[in-house]
Amino acid sequence: MTTKKLYLESIEAAYLKEFTAKVIAIDEKKIILDQTLFYPLGGGQNWDLGTLNGPNGAMNVIEVRGRDAIHHTVEDIFDLSVGDEVTGKIDFERRYAHMKMHTAQHLVSGIAYEMFDGVRTVGNQIHTEQSRIDFKPIQFNEEMLTRLQNTVNDKIQQGLEVTDSEMTRTEINAIMPEERTNMDLLPSFINDLRVVSIGNQEDLCPCAGTHVRNISEIGGIEFIGKKSKGKGTQRVTYKLNI
Numbered sequence: 001m002t003t004k005k006l007y008l009e010s011i012e013a014a015y016l017k018e019f020t021a022k023v024i025a026i027d028e029k030k031i032i033l034d035q036t037l038f039y040p041l042g043g044g045q046n047w048d049l050g051t052l053n054g055p056n057g058a059m060n061v062i063e064v065r066g067r068d069a070i071h072h073t074v075e076d077i078f079d080l081s082v083g084d085e086v087t088g089k090i091d092f093e094r095r096y097a098h099m100k101m102h103t104a105q106h107l108v109s110g111i112a113y114e115m116f117d118g119v120r121t122v123g124n125q126i127h128t129e130q131s132r133i134d135f136k137p138i139q140f141n142e143e144m145l146t147r148l149q150n151t152v153n154d155k156i157q158q159g160l161e162v163t164d165s166e167m168t169r170t171e172i173n174a175i176m177p178e179e180r181t182n183m184d185l186l187p188s189f190i191n192d193l194r195v196v197s198i199g200n201q202e203d204l205c206p207c208a209g210t211h212v213r214n215i216s217e218i219g220g221i222e223f224i225g226k227k228s229k230g231k232g233t234q235r236v237t238y239k240l241n242i
């Protein structure tokens with residue numbers, strides 16, 4: 001069973017707020033649709049919230065998970081059957097914050113790699129109010145974080161376009177070091193990837209998340225915390241600063 005991921009069809013598709021779909025399976029309060037705009041938890045990005053409006057009323061979506069079949073968990077399920085049509089609406093304020101935070105993460109990770117001797121991004125968590133990135137190996141001091149923040153904010157001011165495309169592993173690795181894109185961590189059987197590019201391939205990252213169409217939409221970022229996670233890993237937390 002597979003759900004078509006409407007939010008992934010293009011950069012523009014991430015801006016869509018409403019869709020219709022058919023119910024293909026129900027498991028208690030989990031609803032599986034043939035297609036969806038709801039982003040499921042994954043790649044560090046949190047799930048979307050919103051509503052599914054069925055024949056018997058609007059149901060609040062409280063959790064979205066899954067890879068092939070996407071499960072929309074609702075607060076209360078109102079007499080729904082397989083084959084019913086639903087209208088979905090996503091909470092766009094929350095989604096748009098994720099889009100900005102996520103695109104900012106690409107910028108911060110790429111610029112940190114260039115600025116600090118190939119430091120790797122080993123994890124990230126994208127939320128609405130604040131997000132975090134784990135870097136390794138690094139020991140940030142205030143001066144380093146200020147320099148990174150200023151460079152990221154200068155880049156945001158350049159207003160570069162964000163685009164997506166399908167690329168092969170070989171094509172990606174020919175443009176960017178595989179330690180920067182984390183391509184070296186990807187299972188070898190995966191060859192074709194959705195790649196998110198900033199500017200004229202100034203930054204390239206295989207990613208299935210949602211992003212803004214122009215980095216100027218991020219506004220700016222501010223680092224609000226750092227802490228050591230041991231073994232040379234440091235976690236930095238940032239918020240949007242608009």
Ligand SMILES: [Zn+2]
Pocket residue numbers: 102103106196205207208209210211
């Ligand atoms: Zn991404």
